[in-house]
């Protein structure tokens with residue numbers, strides 16, 4: 001069989017631990033035999049990030065701006081224990097945070113469904129995609145622990161004058177928090193959501209708490225409404241809708257829905273609800289993630305981390321049963337997008353078949369241990385990491401024939 005040719009490289013961001021092991025296996029068995037793969041390779045493994053003073057992360061993000069499509073392996077976000085383990089020069093920022101700061105995007109997370117794993121919520125037939133506004137709010141807040149009595153104010157020193165507002169008169173010790181967001185960031189979040197809804201032909205929901213937070217959350221609601229004016233006609237043509245509701249109401253509706261829509265969330269809501277959704281849909285190992293940037297680029301990855309415990313088992317020469325599906329779907333997402341942008345139908349068709357092969361193997365009852373424990377049926381087998389990838393390869397060869 002002739003390998004599929006590519007014209008533009010995909011930015012390849014390698015990573016750490018067990019997912020780095022999976023990365024190699026996926027490339028060797030599921031990609032390289034079939035595609036004349038063009039990538040621009042960046043090693044975001046912690047060893048190389050330390051060696052390059054984390055410059056490699058910045059370079060990989062800049063390459064993504066240049067080429068438009070990246071695929072990323074999970075990476076370690078260093079903490080003090082990792083600093084010791086890897087003898088790091090310093091405590092680097094999370095690579096995802098560095099990349100996001102450069103691409104300025106929105107992360108969309110979607111679960112991968114298969115017949116044998118029933119979501120906790122019986123009505124969910126289709127995936128629910130969460131879009132998390134990954135800027136500001138409590139993640140960039142300033143906090144004070146106060147001691148004794150005193151008064152707290154919120155002060156804005158503007159170029160056009162000062163705004164000052166009393167927060168609270170404390171009679172005793174307490175706590176304070178100030179957070180911010182910018183119209184620009186919210187606008188770009190709204191644009192990313194409307195565009196992604198159009199791209200995937202799904203309804204878009206947005207929720208916040210504007211009844212309580214009239215100015216702050218009210219600003220989110222207003223900006224979404226204003227931006228929607230630009231997309232309204234196209235939404236109508238596609239037969240999809242934009243719908244705003246209070247976050248409490250959104251939860252109630254989500255639990256009774258059939259799925260198949262995008263739920264845009266503020267930063268904290270997205271953080272919390274995406275963990276809830278991934279668990280309710282089955283497993284974090286079946287959750288994909290794509291960062292969509294208003295600068296027109298896409299970075300695909302699995303939502304899970306580097307699966308450290310499995311890696312240490314692997315290093316000891318013990319058998320592992322690590323689920324590669326979300327990482328495979330990161331690759332297929334990137335290949336599909338590259339195919340679409342470059343007009344290479346064969347590339348997108350290949351990616352589709354690879355995804356179908358993963359699901360077909362699961363439907364047959366062949367799976368890794370994480371799914372074995374969650375899935376239904378007696379006719380199923382838990383296999384190890386490389387056996388599972390081999391099964392996908394076999395199925396893929398059949399699909400391609």
Ligand code: NAP
Pocket residue numbers: 073074075076077078096284285301302303304305306307308309310321322323324370
């Ligand atoms: P994790 O790597 O997602 O793993 C948590 C647990 O979930 C695993 O121990 C495993 O459970 C299960 N699991 C996750 N993915 C799996 C898979 N593909 N197959 C089978 N089981 C899977 O999260 P973590 O342990 O909190 O973090 C580990 C490292 O990853 C940290 O250094 C963190 O900084 C990094 N991280 C990176 C990203 C990213 O790059 N986007 C995201 C999150 C975390 P069992 O051990 O019970 O089998």
Ligand code: MG
Pocket residue numbers: 271272275
């Ligand atoms: Mg979280």
